[in-house]
Amino acid sequence: MLVTGGAGFIGSNFLDYMVNKYKDYYFICLDALTYAGNYANLNNVIDADNFKFVKGDITDVDFIDELFKKEKFDYVVNFAAESHVDNSLKNPSIFFNTNALGVKNLLDACRKYGIKRFYQVSTDEVYGDLPLDRPDLMFKETEVLKPSNPYSASKACAEMICQAYHRSYNVPIVISRCTNNYGVKQFPEKLIPMTITKALYDEKICIHGDGTNVRDWLFVMDHVKAIDLILHNGKDGEVYNVAGHNELTNKRVVETILKKMGKDKKLIEYVTDRVGNDLRYALDTTKLETELGWSRSCNFEERIQDIIDWYTNNKEWIEGIKSKEYLSMFFAKN
Ligand SMILES: NC(=O)c1ccc[n+]([C@@H]2O[C@H](COP(=O)([O-])OP(=O)(O)OC[C@H]3O[C@@H](n4cnc5c(N)ncnc54)[C@H](O)[C@@H]3O)[C@@H](O)[C@H]2O)c1
Numbered sequence: 110m111l112v113t114g115g116a117g118f119i120g121s122n123f124l125d126y127m128v129n130k131y132k133d134y135y136f137i138c139l140d141a142l143t144y145a146g147n148y149a150n151l152n153n154v155i156d157a158d159n160f161k162f163v164k165g166d167i168t169d170v171d172f173i174d175e176l177f178k179k180e181k182f183d184y185v186v187n188f189a190a191e192s193h194v195d196n197s198l199k200n201p202s203i204f205f206n207t208n209a210l211g212v213k214n215l216l217d218a219c220r221k222y223g224i225k226r227f228y229q230v231s232t233d234e235v236y237g238d239l240p241l242d243r244p245d246l247m248f249k250e251t252e253v254l255k256p257s258n259p260y261s262a263s264k265a266c267a268e269m270i271c272q273a274y275h276r277s278y279n280v281p282i283v284i285s286r287c288t289n290n291y292g293v294k295q296f297p298e299k300l301i302p303m304t305i306t307k308a309l310y311d312e313k314i315c316i317h318g319d320g321t322n323v324r325d326w327l328f329v330m331d332h333v334k335a336i337d338l339i340l341h342n343g344k345d346g347e348v349y350n351v352a353g354h355n356e357l358t359n360k361r362v363v364e365t366i367l368k369k370m371g372k373d374k375k376l377i378e379y380v381t382d383r384v385g386n387d388l389r390y391a392l393d394t395t396k397l398e399t400e401l402g403w404s405r406s407c408n409f410e411e412r413i414q415d416i417i418d419w420y421t422n423n424k425e426w427i428e429g430i431k432s433k434e435y436l437s438m439f440f441a442k443n
Pocket residue numbers: 113114115116117118119120139140141142143144145146147165166167168187188189190191192207211230231232233264287288289290291295296
């Protein structure tokens with residue numbers, strides 16, 4: 110199984126689960142180790158007999174072709190992406206290059222060398238947003254896509270390419286769209302690890318606008334288990350929503366974390382809103398629950414203390430990111 114972007118947040122949690130669960134599978138993690146990829150995220154699996162790390166870029170056509178030719182993958186799970194909306198507003202090109210063309214390269218290789226399943230990890234952001242005053246509305250998989258920013262547009266592009274390769278060339282693809290994940294090993298540019306790491310050092314925590322935008326929060330291990338289910342039991346060409354059903358305003362998320370950490374709300378600083386900032390995301394997960402028997406294991410309020418504890422007890426991980434030490438760790442080992 111090829112796992113691209115496995116040194117990132119969700120990919121590394123996925124590998125922690127899968128490498129241990131499927132001892133008879135062999136896993137190759139391919140990652141370009143961009144600023145968001147962290148070799149230290151692979152600590153739990155790096156010495157496993159059924160695991161290997163390869164540094165490489167999904168946009169490099171020749172490299173991808175050689176890798177597929179050599180390894181003859183049964184499964185590809187694609188997490189590799191540029192994933193930060195703010196960066197996409199500043200530099201859209203790299204988002205379309207990695208998130209769309211990179212997927213096309215992977216699919217070309219799947220087509221050429223054959224594959225049992227190509228799994229594209231997508232996002233709820235491809236739907237666009239919902240109004241704040243209609244909490245009854247939720248996106249279903251059949252909704253028309255209406256992305257709001259270059260990041261979500263690049264992810265929607267990737268989905269369209271997957272669907273086209275399925276229809277035209279019979280590549281067995283499957284897609285899932287998830288809401289915001291939270292858990293351990295997330296790069297501290299994202300709201301939850303940013304809040305915890307800043308609060309640990311009593312630094313200011315920025316919230317866009319007035320903080321009333323609503324996001325749904327999905328525990329990363331619930332997402333990982335959904336991917337395992339969809340990968341093995343989902344239907345070719347289908348799309349599955351995955352959500353935590355924990356809708357919270359950004360303000361509420363930050364205040365909850367600060368309260369649990371015993372920190373003052375005065376650390377919060379409200380800054381100019383992101384252009385085109387989506388108001389609310391919410392997904393209907395009936396399909397995943399009824400067809401594949403998935404359910405979430407916990408809610409945000411129950412789980413967040415464990416996550417805070419992990420970041421608090423792993424300050425060397427945070428310091429490693431600040432000093433970019435994780436890059437030299439990879440080169441030292443190879
Ligand atoms: N984190 C979330 O809440 C969330 C929500 C919805 C969807 N997603 C999607 O899930 C996937 C994983 O997200 P994440 O939060 O783990 O992201 P992340 O930024 O933590 O990790 C992305 C990984 O991809 C690697 N990468 C980037 N460009 C690459 C390239 N050209 N070739 C090879 N590797 C490359 C990076 O080095 C990094 O390890 C992404 O596709 C993202 O769009 C994430």
